Amino acid sequence: MHRSGGVCCLKQFVKHASSMAVKQSGAVSQNHCMQLVRQYDKENFLCTLLLSNPHRRSALAIRAFNVEIARITGSVSDDRIGQMRLKFWEETVDKLYKNDLKHVPDQPVIREIKKAIDDHKLTKRYFQRIISSRLNTNLRFVTTKQLEEYVDDSVSTVLYLVLEAHGVRNVHADHVASHLGKAQGIINLLRSIPCQERRNVVPIPQEILMQHGVSQERVLRNQKDDKGVEEVVFQLAGVAHRHLEHARNLWGSVPKQVRPVFLPAVATGRFLERLRRANFHLTDPRLAQSDFLLPLLYYWSYFRGKV
Known part of the structure; x- marks a missing residue:
């Protein structure tokens, strides 16, 4: 074999091997994001499976990023450590948009987010908004408006990014995303209350608690015969319901x-x-049970084109 021919074959082999390595790395990253969302965000995971590729891959990357950010608050007892981790993600996003990849960790979620950013020109401030929303580690709100702003930043913004991953920047779609995100975010906070006793966190606005003369301690105890707590939960659930109806309309x-x-x-x-x-009553055992009909209802809604 001539030397030039051998060099050419070697270059082709290296190119092919590199291409295979990239594909394998991409598959590993996709699978990591999928498993992360499946484990920590099951309901949204089931919805995302019904999206078509390549939008599904990008949506899973966005939701995996959100899971990583959301887990920081619940996994650390020291707020300073949590803020340091949020700062890491803030700097990482900044570097991704600057293409400063030499100083970015080789991590599956980061790889997938970078691909989504490059493929769909995702808006940087949306990632920044998701991160900054989690700086409110104690989840204490004075007014309902403050709570709505929090869930808009932390939940609706994820939907804005998923819409962008579909190539859609539409004011009507954004309005639906805003209302649905607020409804979903409020429900998430209500569902979290029975698990917040250790952290002594009650994410119900003070104005609602004061209106019904209910203390945060009563909400955490959530005794079955406490009508005041039920009225508080009813009022906040009503806010979520109104946003959901706006989204549907x-x-x-x-x-x-x-x-x-x-x-x-x-x-x-x-x-x-x-x-x-x-x-x-938030500690009713029925609320903790899995909704086994949900996958079927998702598919039925997908088939009908109506939620």
């Missing part, structure tokens, strides 16, 4: 190709109904 104005993005409305509505049947 605007449904017809959303481009058809991104309607599956809003399938989380199904789970949100289902939980609100279960909460009503439990008389707004």
Whole structure:
């Protein structure tokens, strides 16, 4: 074999091997994001599976990023450590947008987010908003408006990014995302209350507690015969319900190709109904049970094109 021919074959082999390594690395990163969302965000994971590729891959990357950020608050007891970890992600996002990859860790979620950013030109401030929203580690709100701003930043923003991953920047779709995100975010906070006793966190606005003469301690105890606590939960659930109805009323104005993005409305509505049947008692055992019909209802809603 001539030397030039051998060099050419070697270059082709290296190119092929590099290409295979990239594909394998991409598969590992995709699988990591999928398992992360499946473990920590099951309801949204089921919805995301109904999206078509390549949008599904990007949506899983975005939701995996959100899981990483959300887990920081619940996994550290020292706020300073949590803020340091959030700072790491803030700097990482900044470097990704500057293409400063030499100083970015080789981590599956980061690889997938970088690909999504490059493929869809995702808006940087949305990632920054998700991170900055988690700086509110104690989840204490004076007014309902403050709570709505928090869930808009931490939940609705994820939907904005998923819409961008579909190539849609539409004011009507954004309005639906805003209302649905607020409804879903409020429900998430209500569901978290029975688990917050250790952290002594009550994410219910002070204005609602004061209106019903209920203390945070009473909410954490959540005794079954405490009508005041039930009224507090009922009022906040009502705020979530109104946002959900707004989202549904605007449904017809959303481009058809991104309607599956809003399938989380199904789970949100289902939980609100279960909460009503439990008389707004957050520790009712029925609320902790898995909704086994949810996968089927997601598919039915997807098939009908209606939530």
